[in-house]
Amino acid sequence: MLVTMDGKVHEINRWDLIIAHPPCTYLTISANKYYEVATYGNEARQRQKDRYKAIVFFMQMMLASADKVAVENPVGVMNTSYRKPDQIIEPYQFGHPVAKKTCLWLKNLPCLTYTNVVEPERIHSKGRTGGYSGPSWYAKDENGKILSWSDPRTAKERSKTYPGIAQAMAEQWG
Numbered sequence: 001m002l003v004t005m006d007g008k009v010h011e012i013n014r015w016d017l018i019i020a021h022p023p024c025t026y027l028t029i030s031a032n033k034y035y036e037v038a039t040y041g042n043e044a045r046q047r048q049k050d051r052y053k054a055i056v057f058f059m060q061m062m063l064a065s066a067d068k069v070a071v072e073n074p075v076g077v078m079n080t081s082y083r084k085p086d087q088i089i090e091p092y093q094f095g096h097p098v099a100k101k102t103c104l105w106l107k108n109l110p111c112l113t114y115t116n117v118v119e120p121e122r123i124h125s126k127g128r129t130g131g132y133s134g135p136s137w138y139a140k141d142e143n144g145k146i147l148s149w150s151d152p153r154t155a156k157e158r159s160k161t162y163p164g165i166a167q168a169m170a171e172q173w174g
Helices: 037-062 152-158 163-173
Strands: 015-020 066-073 087-089 102-107
Touching (some): 015 163, 037 066, 066 163
Parallel strands (some): 015 066
Antiparallel strands (some): 066 102, 087 102
């Protein structure tokens, strides 16, 4: 049973298509050092428990009762805990001048075809996120100021699916 936002109740035994975007907080590799118990003690133990729960949640989506499934997440623990993704895409392959590796694990779906490859922006400032000097993505506030990595608004901005990718999913898988 599913209750939609308009309050309608739907009986669904099997989905046709699931496109899932589980939270990446405990699945991404970007904070792997914080899982070291020798250094971070009980905080690391808690993060390990939270990671385990996140892995279970991810797998529930992959194993859901559906003909077709796509689960999206950044490069992370699922690449080794489960399997390598079927495809790794970047927003710049769908019209957004941003580099942000996004993995897709697919069940009965083809890999996405790129729709509008553009040159990604290169950011060489404190606003650069990630540990490399190539293209990167950064979050900005309502005035265009680059947000710091630790700003809570950054996580919300970084978690959004780019419209070009969403449109490609809808058109190619819908």
